[in-house]
Amino acid sequence: MTLKLKTLSKDSKKSMKEKIKTMKRYKSKSKKIDIASKNLIIFMTTIVIFILAILVSFILYKSVNFFKDFSFFKFIFSGDWAPGKDGASDASYGIGRIILSTLMMLLISLLFAIPLTIFSSLFICEYLSGRLKKFVILFIQLLAGIPSVVFGLFAIDQIGPMFIRMGAPTGANMMTASLTLSFMALPTMIALSINAIEAVPVGHKYASLALGMTKERTTFSVILVSATPKIITAIITGIARIIGETMAVILIAGNSAKGLNVDDGITGFLFSSIKTLAGTIGLEMLENNGLTHESSLYAIGLVLFIVVILINFLIIAIGNIGNRKRNKHKKNKKFASSDYNKNYSYDPHKLDVLVKTNTESRLSKKVHSTILRGFMITSTAIIIGFISWILITVVAKGLVNFDSKAFVEISGQRSGIFALLLTTILLIVSTIIFAIPLSMFIAIYLAEYAHKDSKFASTIRFCINVLASTPSIVFGVFGLSLFVTAMGLPMSIFAASLTMTIVIMPMMITSFEDSITSVPTLYKEAAYGLGMSKTGVVIKVILPNALKGFMTTIILSVSRIIGESAPVYLTLGTAVRMPTDGFFSSGATLTTEIYMLASEGSSAELLGVAYQIAFVTIILVLGLIFLSRYISNKLDPLFEKVTFKQKIIRIYSSIFKFNYRKWFAKLYKNIRRRFKKLIRALSFKTIKINYKNRKIRKKVIKDIIKDAKKNSISN
Structure with a gap:
């Protein structure tokens, strides 16, 4: 019995050694x-x-x-940009006017794009939810999927004639290019802005709402301010998109190297026929007049490349500013929690008066909220309307001319x-x-x-x-x-x-x-x-x-x-x-x-x-x-x-089995309630109370500031 156990132990030792060797080989091989x-x-x-x-x-x-x-x-x-053959005495290679035209087109594009980006991004993130939010984001993604030359074709056929009716000599001009490019840059800007807004901590919003601020004021004064550095980065990315666009700009900008028209007033200026940096390369690279002309086009490419590098450095700098602000905010938090600030206590009666007078329903508060909400809804509607316009036009004309x-x-x-x-x-x-x-x-x-x-x-x-x-x-x-x-x-x-x-x-x-x-x-x-x-x-x-x-x-x-x-x-x-x-x-x-x-x-x-x-x-x-x-x-x-059959049943139920009577009754009650609130807010009695509360609030705030100054001097 003892001998048997010894032989088993020897076998187990051998097998263990073999396993260890195998593991070592496996480890060395995997290494x-x-x-x-x-x-x-x-x-x-x-x-x-x-x-x-x-x-x-x-x-x-x-x-x-x-x-x-x-x-x-x-x-x-x-x-002056007037390239000629190699050795030509009258040839000139100056891109000052082209740069100025590109910058002016960029500025006008941003005047359209920035408000639409900010208002629509805030509305999508803070006011939409569920399927509707997904649908709007998908619709904006469709805009990103439309090729730039399709934008150019659409602008020639639809946007250009619209500006001709407004006094433009031709459909290809700076305003046509600016408006088209602003919508081309929107998907990128909105996508990055949505990411920035969704990254804002939820606690910021809840704290603001708990202090009695309206949803609209919270959206613009808290959420927008917190997301501003990243939104600026989104706008800068949109700038790179606008500056770099080539083929659509060639089709819709006019391609005149004379620059901006300042002789015919504001109309002539806005509807100038212009040439951009990227457009110049696209137009002349395959049909240049010689080595000097070709080399000058590469020089324009170098200028564009330098602009891109500067834009990326600017994005990094803005990111660093955001980090510094966060670090500064943490230091301020530490200072706020120090013993020096704990020494001062506010009068509970004054705080009670402030809360009561500030949370009263005020006309200015409602008007402010309505205006901001109106801007957000309008911006989102404009974007969806433009996407629908371009898709319907392309599909309809494509089918008609099929x-x-x-x-x-x-x-x-x-x-x-x-x-x-x-x-x-x-x-x-x-x-x-x-x-x-x-x-x-x-x-x-x-x-x-x-x-x-x-x-x-x-x-x-x-x-x-x-x-x-x-x-x-x-x-x-x-x-x-x-x-x-x-x-x-x-x-x-x-x-x-x-x-x-x-x-x-x-x-x-x-x-x-x-x-x-x-x-x-x-x-x-x-x-x-x-x-x-x-x-x-x-x-x-x-x-x-x-x-x-x-x-x-x-x-x-x-x-x-x-x-x-x-x-x-x-x-x-x-x-x-x-x-x-x-x-x-x-x-x-x-x-x-x-x-x-x-x-x-x-x-x-x-x-x-x-x-x-x-x-x-x-x-x-x-x-x-x-x-x-x-x-x-x-x-x-x-x-x-979900199977295809289940989808059909759901669509059928949502259309034919929906309780429209109940929905219209609810809508009528909601409109009636809001109308009554508006009448109450516009009444003389309410305006008088709001004016009185405002005076009380100002007086209490002055008293609190005085008490705080006295306390700091005594300390």
Whole structure:
């Protein structure tokens, strides 16, 4: 019996040793895999900085020839832009008037966009809830999905003629461009503003309401003030969007290098035909007069790039100001809780009088609330109305001008819409193949490997932000110079996809990182507790749980590829043809053909074909947006799964089984109650009481201030 036990113990010792050896081998193997994967991720991450370095270096290199003969300050501040052939004595290269025109267009756009952004964002966050809130946000997302050239087509056909009736000489002018660009920048500005408002602590709102402030005053005096730094960041991001827009501006701004018209009064000034910085590059890059002219266009690209970097530094500075204010607020809290301030006690009778007189129903209070609520409702209604206007116009005109022959052949071209669609799909596939791995590696590094205080990670994030806000025309110029001219690639789907990869990478990296960081920490801790390596946790835990966000990001990136026209216009071409050479075929996408048709003229036939292509593009983009929402809902385990039959029953019940009589009776009672309140508020007796309370309140506040001063002097 004893011998048997000894042999068992020897066997167990051997098996234990073998297990330990196996575990050591597994650990060393997993450690090697972790090191290899980390090095690969870091290597792929450095590509972002490398891309930015190449981008800046290339633009600088191309601009050098111009700045050898022309000073930078003369280029910026001189007003005449009249490029000529190399060596021409009458050629002048000054962008002063173009800069001034761009800034004035930006200012007018912001005069429309900022109030609409603030009022609508506050209304969506503070007054809407449930399905209605989701519906309004979805509607604004639809505005973001509309390609810029469709905006340009719509502005030529609808907004331009509206301004002609107001006295504009032509439909393409500064006011048309400003109004259109303000609505193009709104989705980005509103989305970031909503995030800022929702980040304000709920306690701020409840504390304000508990002190007797109205909901409207709380919304504007507490919530808006708290979210102001981030809202300013949203506005600055919108500025980058407005400055960088190219193809739509070329269609609707007039493209005159003479600058602002100051001779014909305010009407002539507002309806000036202008040329912008980005528009100048888009118009003249493919049809320049020589090396000097080409180099001057790269110099304009350099100016735009400098503006983008300054905008990003400004965003960082505003963020730092917000942090300083928060730190200062914490110090003030400590000071408020010190013994010095505890020595003073307020008279309970005076406080009671203040509360009673201030919480009385006052006319001014109600008028103030009604006006603010009216502004918020009107702003949201304007945005929804504009989105409805553009969607209804594109769909209606697309259906009216629908011609099946255009799918096979567009007049004056070799092929039709089917060729455009096929070229667009090949561009999407080629771009996604390059963009997904690069973006994924960089997002994993920033979310899982980079230290919070790492300077390398901070540099990468800054580079990503700079690339994200860089005008797409700059990427187009870069792609044309590097991939087509320097590397010798033909103008093709492949060259355009390399350019578009750089365009969509910043957005994909940011969204992928957000999806990875949203995976609960508990999942990762449990995986590490089971002995999984870092690489195993990333592959088997983080990536599967972040799949929902990844799918949404990829679909939205596809809609961005469809909507872009400036980089594609410069690297792919504009001729409508079937992509018979595969990824090395040249041609046109849906959006570039809309631009070509809209720029060629405003005849009914051309506009009809343009609207038909715009209709196909809108259907494609909106389909992708709804697909992204469907996939995100499908992958959400908490989402209520409803069959098609159940949906039909719900819609039928909500329309035909709804108690309309009860709803109208409730509405009548509500209107009657509010009318009685208004009559009571406007009565002489109420006004007299409010005036008396106001006098009492002022007197009590003066007494409290006097007592506080006496107390501070005595202490």
